[in-house]
Amino acid sequence: MDSFEYRNGRLYCEEMSLDRIADEYGTPLYVYSRDALERAYLNYAQALEGRDALVCYAVKANSNIAVLNVLARLGAGFDIVSQGELERVLKAGGDPAKVVFSGVGKQPQEILRALEVGIHCFNIESEAELERINAVAAEVGAVAPVSFRVNPDVDAGTHPYISTGLKENKFGIAIERARDVYRHAATLDNVEVVGMDCHIGSQLTETRPFLDALERLLVLVDELAADGIQIRHLDLGGGLGVCYTDEQPPTPQSYIEAVLEKLGDRKLSLIFEPGRSIAANAGVLLTRVEFLKSNGDKHFAIIDGAMNDLIRPSLYSAYQEIIPVSLREEGETLNYDLVGPVCETGDFLGKDRQLNLQPGDLLAVCSAGAYGFVMSSNYNTRPRPAEVMVHDNQAYLVRKRESLGDLLHGEQLLPKDPH
Ligand code: LLP
Numbered sequence: 001m002d003s004f005e006y007r008n009g010r011l012y013c014e015e016m017s018l019d020r021i022a023d024e025y026g027t028p029l030y031v032y033s034r035d036a037l038e039r040a041y042l043n044y045a046q047a048l049e050g051r052d053a054l055v056c057y058a059v060k061a062n063s064n065i066a067v068l069n070v071l072a073r074l075g076a077g078f079d080i081v082s083q084g085e086l087e088r089v090l091k092a093g094g095d096p097a098k099v100v101f102s103g104v105g106k107q108p109q110e111i112l113r114a115l116e117v118g119i120h121c122f123n124i125e126s127e128a129e130l131e132r133i134n135a136v137a138a139e140v141g142a143v144a145p146v147s148f149r150v151n152p153d154v155d156a157g158t159h160p161y162i163s164t165g166l167k168e169n170k171f172g173i174a175i176e177r178a179r180d181v182y183r184h185a186a187t188l189d190n191v192e193v194v195g196m197d198c199h200i201g202s203q204l205t206e207t208r209p210f211l212d213a214l215e216r217l218l219v220l221v222d223e224l225a226a227d228g229i230q231i232r233h234l235d236l237g238g239g240l241g242v243c244y245t246d247e248q249p250p251t252p253q254s255y256i257e258a259v260l261e262k263l264g265d266r267k268l269s270l271i272f273e274p275g276r277s278i279a280a281n282a283g284v285l286l287t288r289v290e291f292l293k294s295n296g297d298k299h300f301a302i303i304d305g306a307m308n309d310l311i312r313p314s315l316y317s318a319y320q321e322i323i324p325v326s327l328r329e330e331g332e333t334l335n336y337d338l339v340g341p342v343c344e345t346g347d348f349l350g351k352d353r354q355l356n357l358q359p360g361d362l363l364a365v366c367s368a369g370a371y372g373f374v375m376s377s378n379y380n381t382r383p384r385p386a387e388v389m390v391h392d393n394q395a396y397l398v399r400k401r402e403s404l405g406d407l408l409h410g411e412q413l414l415p416k417d418p419h
Helices: 016-024 034-047 065-073 083-091 108-117 125-137 175-185 208-226 252-261 275-282 311-314 404-408
Strands: 004-007 010-013 029-033 054-059 077-080 098-103 122-123 144-151 189-196 234-236 269-272 282-295 298-303 322-324 332-339 348-358 364-365 386-391 392-400
Touching: 010 016, 016 029, 016 282, 016 364, 016 386, 016 392, 029 034, 029 275, 034 054, 034 065, 034 252, 034 386, 054 098, 054 275, 065 083, 065 386, 065 392, 077 083, 083 098, 083 108, 098 108, 098 269, 098 348, 108 125, 108 208, 108 282, 122 189, 122 234, 122 282, 125 144, 125 189, 144 175, 175 189, 175 208, 189 208, 208 234, 208 252, 252 269, 275 282, 311 348, 322 348, 348 364
Parallel strands: 029 386, 054 077, 054 269, 077 098, 098 122, 122 144, 144 189, 189 234, 234 269, 298 332
Antiparallel strands: 004 010, 029 282, 282 298, 282 364, 322 364, 332 348, 386 392
16 A cells, blocks of 8 residues: 555545545545556566566456556556456557456357457357357457466465365366367367466465466466467466455565566466456545444444445455544544444444544545455445546546436336226
């Protein structure tokens, strides 16, 4: 969270104090730092300088078009999982030739659109999907560049819901099957095998599982070479973790150095698909304390942000730091659960937090730039928050707050009953 710091007891994002931003745009509110996004992206790009490589930001982590545009201006590629994400990338000025298309259930019209704009590669997740892509490409006389997502069966050592590289997960093609699938693909007219990919999980805090996966992939690359199938690029997916509290994940630089060392003098080009490690610590969710209440020894701060705005704490028991926007010198520090207005016991953004609070106080939920707004919903008919991007001493509204009118748009009543 380097771009967020206290100055004279007030929390700033770059050169803007967060209380001023909240006064102007209201709460709950997502605030992103352009500088933090850029630096996080450049950590990858610089570590790969001089290599044939692409950093394809995983759009799912934060798909606001202003975020995508900031990264596109730096030359980023994008990892998408739907046509919707593709349209966002195009709208944000991203280069389709730097787009990789992941995901287990690509629809024919999504494949068509990706062929039409000329993406870099389809990351194929199953044999049935290979047939579909080949058929759709044949219909329009195209040849689709493809990679297979190999499931290397390694344990990423992360939360079971975000671990994806084990046999029991739905993702990818089992590594034992992969050689046959590649051989079959090589016989098809409307696909061209260009790569191999994997993604073993998210929020990894060690390099080891990545290297284990890479090792297994390289064995397969060599077997395929013996079959006359040349793999041009290796895509290692995303997954590098960030510091939410006291985790110490490897830096992109040390991770990439370890990968390059393992690759030795192989001529493979490289793709990475980082999401969280680019966006998480570039954003906060601002929320205001509505009421304080105590049931005996249990203290609650009822805040205006809820599980519909940021679901990670409820869904994964994820821990995100929650800090005051203005430090208070007087008053009592108590142990609070920070709970939202949604009618669910699981509606909390933090539990057992030592805070000195008064109604009206502003709080910042940290590391909320990834898997924050994108996972928000309208549960309890709550409009989703606005999003603001700070650049230096300016704040720009990059998504306006939803209105109640927006929420009802598209719904309609049944016709009147005849009697
Ligand atoms: N590539 C593929 C194929 C993926 O499935 C993912 C994330 C990424 C790249 C980006 O991974 P990252 O660098 O962000 O770890 N909602 C969960 C995280 C789900 C991740 C899903 N796949 C959370 O809030 O923790």
